Amino acid sequence: MNQPLKGIVPPLVTPMLNSTTIDVEGLERLINHIIGGGVHGLFVLGTTGEAQSLSYAMRRQMIELTCKFANGRVPVLVGITDTSMEESVTLAKFAAQNGASAVVSAHPYYYAAAQPEQIYFYQRLADQLPLPLFLYNMPSHTKVIFEPATVRKLAEHKNIIGLKDSSANGTYFQKLCYELRDVKDFTLLVGPEEMMAETVLLGGHGGVNGGANIFPKLYVDLYNAAVARDFEKINLLHEKVMQISKLIYGVGKYGSSYLKGVKCALSLKGICSGYLIEPYEEFKAPEREIIKKALETIGL
């Protein structure tokens, strides 16, 4: 895996037939679909992957299958986010055995920790990992941020090589870029796709964008346009991303609209099952109809 890791690394959804059975064929189709779009890596077991809702057996199965189906075509990053350090390490070892390139960890999400406690936790975790680690800033789910000075401190650890930021806070991301500017090869990726183009223009290395499950080439093209500073293309493709954000992620009433929209669109496109694990449920007929029309409007 090149460092810094550059480009589009989609956070894979976890295709499920029901709450305890992975849609294996759907997953293979999904991975081929995504890699076919030219992406630069895959991120399995992230927030979009409903990782925390999966049993450990299913998490291991997702690692195994994803590495197998990716088959070395792109690096595979594996989410090991957990509240137990020991379980994180166990999962990381399993990922290494299956050929993954790196692991990703959001802050333990039950007990909140102060910044010194966070440093203590991640230094001890990184010591035990068989693979390089990306930090994952996700305050809406973990209640805690990685402060820029904390990231700078953790970047001294040889196993900590990057950060994915899903806070949507543009000031925070720029502070990270500035704080880490002299750390060679440290990767900074952004989660929210609405911000991908602008962060790449201003120093970010790429995006971990959920929409790339559905339209991988669009996000790759936008990333390339941003790298090339081709504003005609950027404006065209970025508007398409915003259209997806509004029409696919903005349906339904609760905070889970984004996840439901992505899975519903994948199901409508015949790629994989749209089932969601508890506490979420997949869209029913009325919302499916809205998503269907949205896909027609988007027209990719």
Added chain:
Amino acid sequence: MNQPLKGIVPPLVTPMLNSTTIDVEGLERLINHIIGGGVHGLFVLGTTGEAQSLSYAMRRQMIELTCKFANGRVPVLVGITDTSMEESVTLAKFAAQNGASAVVSAHPYYYAAAQPEQIYFYQRLADQLPLPLFLYNMPSHTKVIFEPATVRKLAEHKNIIGLKDSSANGTYFQKLCYELRDVKDFTLLVGPEEMMAETVLLGGHGGVNGGANIFPKLYVDLYNAAVARDFEKINLLHEKVMQISKLIYGVGKYGSSYLKGVKCALSLKGICSGYLIEPYEEFKAPEREIIKKALETIGL
């Protein structure tokens, strides 16, 4: 187990020699100490038990050991809080096999859910449980509350028999009492010990109070005084509880002061190890000295 469950059900700390080894002898001493104080039950694998920081193997060990050491003297409640429903069910089955009386579940703490999603989750969970279930309201850690109307709805499920509230919100607790007033034998327990006496006076069934790890008899006596409406005793014992709250839980800088204080006090009293699992650390010498003096001041 009687229903409603009444009295003091201490949330057991998990005595640890280090991050991967349970202090088995300490745990046996702790359980004998607590049951010796006259408590009405034990709650293992709660927030005070650092459950989410333990590996699954350690969680199972804690269940096994607690049931063994309790040896039927009091009912054992087991925390099965998890983000994965399947892992919750697996742990509940293990608890049942070991002789536990009930299980306890706080809302899945990574993905927040709206109230209808919460009802969907808990109805499906309760369907699969081999033991009766207490809901556990803990919004500071899970980001989500169980609204009173949601609890009322869930109480219709034959396997859902009570709720432990750790929100510290007195209005919320009274709304629960009112909403559930006609549900026969539904148990309502309060977490924060500072509120135990007043909630028992106004309709609550008891407390899941962390300080009862250290001073079990004090909390049992206060509970009994509240049941007897003996205000002379209530005022005397409640003031002692407030003193513990201030002197033992108010040391140190971060949100983890309560946990560190309880474990430090237990260690100083020679009951069990004071070690905390990452992301937390046990108190060092200066704070230990403060807790030592606090114990002398409290003088129980």
Added chain:
Amino acid sequence: MNQPLKGIVPPLVTPMLNSTTIDVEGLERLINHIIGGGVHGLFVLGTTGEAQSLSYAMRRQMIELTCKFANGRVPVLVGITDTSMEESVTLAKFAAQNGASAVVSAHPYYYAAAQPEQIYFYQRLADQLPLPLFLYNMPSHTKVIFEPATVRKLAEHKNIIGLKDSSANGTYFQKLCYELRDVKDFTLLVGPEEMMAETVLLGGHGGVNGGANIFPKLYVDLYNAAVARDFEKINLLHEKVMQISKLIYGVGKYGSSYLKGVKCALSLKGICSGYLIEPYEEFKAPEREIIKKALETIGL
């Protein structure tokens, strides 16, 4: 005014004919209605009084009219909560000139302050006040709490004589009681009426309860029952309070249900206008019908 101030001090609604005109006759009827119920004081220009939505001219008019209509029968407390210390002082002087007994101030609600800044602010404010001051803890609106140690420090100021807590946090209120236990005559009142009985039983001095606009005698009776530790009465009257909480404050979709419910009930009882100032609107016919039925069910 006796110190500590004990009993029921209703937070007056501000009866309005429209957004710029006070319903003067309604206000006179309301005050006579409330005082007729035996309350121990009046609190004008609080959160229930929509004070922050009123122009300064209307705030002054409310002070003038309330003092005039109360006519010395009970002490009048005046909200001077403001983001500008100078405007707070100006309003306090006007209150003193009109015969008010004390003023009340929630934390400045635009710029959040740390505890040392809060102490700095309130010491300078109290220095300039012509009347004694009650602090007003209202974190849902001000984003900031008065930590117990801060209150203890501020209580050393001769002009700071009490605190009204609307946080609904029972642990917090008990910590205040404990922290202030040796400060002679310091008043601790609770806002949420659902908690009034229990806080009076455990050391609080009374309630600033919105429902006492509608049913003043009920809250006075409940307060007296709590003082007398008459649990038969407490249970009966407290259940009535909970019924009001559910049926009158639980209608409608937004956070403003409580305010709309109180004003609607007052309007239906013919006491004063139910109009609310922007950003809120009074209930329309469907919700009015629900409140009407609720009043019949409550049947006081």
Added chain:
Amino acid sequence: MNQPLKGIVPPLVTPMLNSTTIDVEGLERLINHIIGGGVHGLFVLGTTGEAQSLSYAMRRQMIELTCKFANGRVPVLVGITDTSMEESVTLAKFAAQNGASAVVSAHPYYYAAAQPEQIYFYQRLADQLPLPLFLYNMPSHTKVIFEPATVRKLAEHKNIIGLKDSSANGTYFQKLCYELRDVKDFTLLVGPEEMMAETVLLGGHGGVNGGANIFPKLYVDLYNAAVARDFEKINLLHEKVMQISKLIYGVGKYGSSYLKGVKCALSLKGICSGYLIEPYEEFKAPEREIIKKALETIGL
């Protein structure tokens, strides 16, 4: 005033000699300093201007003096943010009489409102205003956001011509750009200077950046470089902005570090007094020394 309003519109600090006296000479120097840097407008009485801490008399004085000292060289925008609609309108009329070009309003910051209530409030407010209105999204202080669909709805009002976003949420800002893309001449400005360059590159109209009080030309140059898509200049100047963000705004312990840093730097540069109004205090000698060294490091 051109529409959309493009460029740098610094949020003026309010120079104070003490809590009740404006530093009039300092204000004149400050305005000449800022306009000399080539800015495109001035915004008086914003969050940086400590508007909510000023008495109404001082707010009026600031409007009067700013319009007088600006003397028509650039448009003056006036903050009328208030919890009382009537006071907002009164201030807007005063601004119009003094020659201001537009007014700016953040959501009423005591009572939170739901989106329909927000629309109701701003439509009624805009009806009464003698000047065009910019909405001001500031959720950290007001607890409420203007959802993109709400802004789209409000943009239909002829008096509502733009929005300043200080949320630092990059996804939100892009959603606004997309939602408003077909509303002719609607202005979208960003508050946090760390995000100014990237939002201008991706469709924003400019910045309301506090650092432009100290270094107006830097922000104007960066804005122009972003408009010209001159990445060599952007990278150079943006790094300088990030350096200011870290070294000037990152000193001190509380949330008020930004305000204290800006005022301290202005004082050290001899432009105006560094005094802050309660609840804040200006930096003392140790922090002043740090800011002094920071200014030397920045070296502009």
